Amino acid sequence: MAARTPVLDKTDLFGTLPPELLEQLRGRTALARYRRGDSIFDKGDPATHLFVVFSGRVAIVAKAADGRESVLTVLGPGALFGEMSMFDGGVRSAHARALTTVHVIAVEFDDVREVLATRPEVLWAVVRILARRLRATDEALSDAMFLDVTGRTAKRLLELADGEDDFRMPLTQEELAGMVGASRERVNKAIALFVKLGWLEISGRSRYRIVNREELEIRATI
Amino acid sequence: MAARTPVLDKTDLFGTLPPELLEQLRGRTALARYRRGDSIFDKGDPATHLFVVFSGRVAIVAKAADGRESVLTVLGPGALFGEMSMFDGGVRSAHARALTTVHVIAVEFDDVREVLATRPEVLWAVVRILARRLRATDEALSDAMFLDVTGRTAKRLLELADGEDDFRMPLTQEELAGMVGASRERVNKAIALFVKLGWLEISGRSRYRIVNREELEIRATI
DNA sequence: TGTGAAGTGTGACGTAGGACACATCGGGCG
DNA sequence: CGCCCGATGTGTCCTACGTCACACTTCACA
Numbered sequence: 001m002a003a004r005t006p007v008l009d010k011t012d013l014f015g016t017l018p019p020e021l022l023e024q025l026r027g028r029t030a031l032a033r034y035r036r037g038d039s040i041f042d043k044g045d046p047a048t049h050l051f052v053v054f055s056g057r058v059a060i061v062a063k064a065a066d067g068r069e070s071v072l073t074v075l076g077p078g079a080l081f082g083e084m085s086m087f088d089g090g091v092r093s094a095h096a097r098a099l100t101t102v103h104v105i106a107v108e109f110d111d112v113r114e115v116l117a118t119r120p121e122v123l124w125a126v127v128r129i130l131a132r133r134l135r136a137t138d139e140a141l142s143d144a145m146f147l148d149v150t151g152r153t154a155k156r157l158l159e160l161a162d163g164e165d166d167f168r169m170p171l172t173q174e175e176l177a178g179m180v181g182a183s184r185e186r187v188n189k190a191i192a193l194f195v196k197l198g199w200l201e202i203s204g205r206s207r208y209r210i211v212n213r214e215e216l217e218i219r220a221t222i
Numbered sequence: 223m224a225a226r227t228p229v230l231d232k233t234d235l236f237g238t239l240p241p242e243l244l245e246q247l248r249g250r251t252a253l254a255r256y257r258r259g260d261s262i263f264d265k266g267d268p269a270t271h272l273f274v275v276f277s278g279r280v281a282i283v284a285k286a287a288d289g290r291e292s293v294l295t296v297l298g299p300g301a302l303f304g305e306m307s308m309f310d311g312g313v314r315s316a317h318a319r320a321l322t323t324v325h326v327i328a329v330e331f332d333d334v335r336e337v338l339a340t341r342p343e344v345l346w347a348v349v350r351i352l353a354r355r356l357r358a359t360d361e362a363l364s365d366a367m368f369l370d371v372t373g374r375t376a377k378r379l380l381e382l383a384d385g386e387d388d389f390r391m392p393l394t395q396e397e398l399a400g401m402v403g404a405s406r407e408r409v410n411k412a413i414a415l416f417v418k419l420g421w422l423e424i425s426g427r428s429r430y431r432i433v434n435r436e437e438l439e440i441r442a443t444i
Numbered sequence: 445t446g447t448g449a450a451g452t453g454t455g456a457c458g459t460a461g462g463a464c465a466c467a468t469c470g471g472g473c474g
Numbered sequence: 475c476g477c478c479c480g481a482t483g484t485g486t487c488c489t490a491c492g493t494c495a496c497a498c499t500t501c502a503c504a
Contacts, residue, residue, distance in 0.1 A: 394450085394451065394452090395451075395452065396451080396452095406451095406452090407453085407454080410452065410453060410454085411453085411454075413453095414453070414454080427451070427452080
């Protein structure tokens with residue numbers, strides 16, 4: 001897996017690093033592989049590494065006492081995760097789980113800290129990442145307050161489509177429901193509605209096609 | 223208002239600054255005063271300053287298209303706000319409103335950027351602040367998914383009490399409802415329930431007293 | 445010290461969405 | 475190639491919560 005660097009240096013965090021530092025860091029990374037459903041870390045675990053998704057999809061998940069789950073984000077190649085505990089707690093604040101077969105690059109906190117100590121201006125990248133994420137969460141919170149399940153489902157679908165019209169749904173409806181903050185059945189009915197309205201088409205189990213993006217976007221606003 | 227520095231240097235952000243830089247910064251700050259209900263900034267406004275609460279309480283508010291409001295946070299003396307747009311957008315992403323008569327210290331982004339350019343390690347403080355806030359928002363999001371209105375009300379009450387048993391409610395029930403993400407009437411009924419159960423006492427319009435913190439905490443978890 | 449507007453308390457009723465129960469479908473593995 | 479299990483689709487019923495409607499309280503200010 002020698003082609004690891006191209007992913008690392010397209011990362012928001014490490015992309016700004018001067019080549020020699022990036023090279024130094026690369027020498028210390030490890031590549032790990034997980035299958036669908038595997039836990040990468042659990043809430044409460046002591047944290048020592050941050051991760052960059054190399055291939056596949058990872059979900060960050062919060063769990064309620066009674067076992068219900070809420071998917072906070074879905075991450076694809078290039079995305080950084082697990083870095084939060086480097087800055088505050090030291091223990092993981094949520095669960096990370098493989099949604100597909102994934103390869104993740106693991107970097108030790110200490111190695112990153114070393115780089116940050118040498119080049120504190122790299123912290124600008126960290127700050128930008130956190131700020132962006134904070135906005136996203138704030139928006140999700142507003143959505144939870146202001147939109148109904150159908151609206152939230154439309155919104156999450158558009159997010160997962162990621163600008164494409166044809167896309168592969170990386171989540172089961174159960175997991176999507178966790179993201180939307182509703183029951184699986186409700187979300188299913190919302191999707192069925194979009195199909196009936198002719199805004200969305202589904203073929204096979206996970207090939208989705210957005211037919212009327214306009215209307216979906218409007219429904220995601222009201 | 224010469225006593226401005228003591229507040230500034232107890233701030234997470236500026237507290238770590240070496241005295242001479244703090245002094246330099248202090249010379250460039252402005253103090254502004256707002257009355258209850260005044261807007262400090264609105265969503266979409268171009269942003270040029272960050273603020274530190276000197277006295278009083280400030281609410282950060284999201285607004286829906288139809289006018290409904292959700293209070294994202296309530297901030298007291300020493301709290302930093304309005305700094306987000308320094309790191310990404312450049313426009314304000316939410317509304318800030320005075321809950322009481324407040325004094326805020328305003329600092330120009332450019333002045334802060336200057337300090338950060340000289341001392342990039344101050345960014346550690348920024349990162350810590352953002353990380354903490356991100357956790358808080360993530361938790362609020364989980365709460366919105368997993369807890370019922372009564373549970374969320376209990377939780378927000380405990381937060382607003384801020385560790386004290388006797389406290390002054392800085393919000394109207396309307397605003398508290400915005401924080402909880404429910405209707406004013408429901409929240410009122412939740413509070414009435416806590417009073418009936420003997421967990422809480424209310425005197426006057428806004429003097430609250432937590433009688434049974436234990437039970438409230440349990441109810442805020444289920 | 446009285447008065448009104450803003451804030452609070454509480455019931456009646458309607459509805460979005462959760463829980464449950466099942467039918468059906470699809471694709472991965474033997 | 476077929477079998478089986480997890481994922482999806484859909485109806486029925488029930489509950490938590492929103493909306494509306496109105497009485498009561500507080501306190502700011504005249």
